Amino acid sequence: MNDLINQLNLNFDENFSILNYVINILICGVLLFFLKIIYVRYGTAISNRSQLSKVLILVGITTFIIISIVKSSLALSLGLVGALSIIRFRTAIKEPEELGYFFIAISIGLGLGANQLLPTVIGFGILILIVVLLNKNKLGNSFSQNLLIRLQCKNDDKSKITDQISTIVSEHSNQVDLKRIKYANEEINFNFSINISSIEKIKAIHDSLSKIDNSIDVTFLSNEI
Incomplete structure (x- = not known):
């Protein structure tokens, strides 16, 4: 006791x-x-x-x-x-x-x-x-970015353009997370969180997206802000 x-x-x-x-x-x-x-x-x-x-x-x-x-x-x-x-x-x-x-x-x-x-x-x-x-051989030198995309398009083309943009972002990124997608009247807004291996990948994504439409608005932001 x-x-x-x-x-x-x-x-x-x-x-x-x-x-x-x-x-x-x-x-x-x-x-x-x-x-x-x-x-x-x-x-x-x-x-x-x-x-x-x-x-x-x-x-x-x-x-x-x-x-x-x-x-x-x-x-x-x-x-x-x-x-x-x-x-x-x-x-x-x-x-x-x-x-x-x-x-x-x-x-x-x-x-x-x-x-x-x-x-x-x-x-x-x-x-x-x-x-x-x-x-040691994986993503040690990579960094993360928030990718904002805004594009004017016809309502009938929204599904096709969504697939094109998703494919381009995935091809040039190590990891992709779709944070937000907004369908407005003849406009689409995307918010991706991506992990890329170099600055050159940013240019590659921008150039590939510009081929869809020259007026596309592409913004990269550090997710540490």
Whole structure:
């Protein structure tokens, strides 16, 4: 019975070391910063990787703090489970890659929050090595753009022109995501999110689209704006 009471004790561990805590949280921050760089450099998601990479740091540090608080108390651990059961993560994760990086960030926070420095660092190093090896020849030098297209056309030609534009954009892009399409009176508006490998691809897309109609309005915008 005494052991059970001790487990439910809300007091922190008497052996808690402020120096050790600060060192671990600094190491956690450094590892998460490297994870941020790796995600921006080698990630293939066409969403705003620069913005999402900042969230990875917040998630990892928050996980570290939570684990540091609850690891010495069964009551706090049970309370955390109850709190998490009513929390809903409502932001849609569109690509599995994003979820994978979130798990890496959480793992770093868990490991260092539990004072498992060596396993965490070794595991992180192996994961980063795998990511680099798998992606070194892929989209490392690519970048993302928002492509806005506006074109005047007859209503009878809208279906044909839609297919032509989609084909051209897909042929010159590594990844394509149609964000919005609007059919107005004798006008079509497209909003694509694309991933391209070089500036030359922008010119190639523009030239190909101009062959459909010289009056076509084509705009490229960085999705990091």
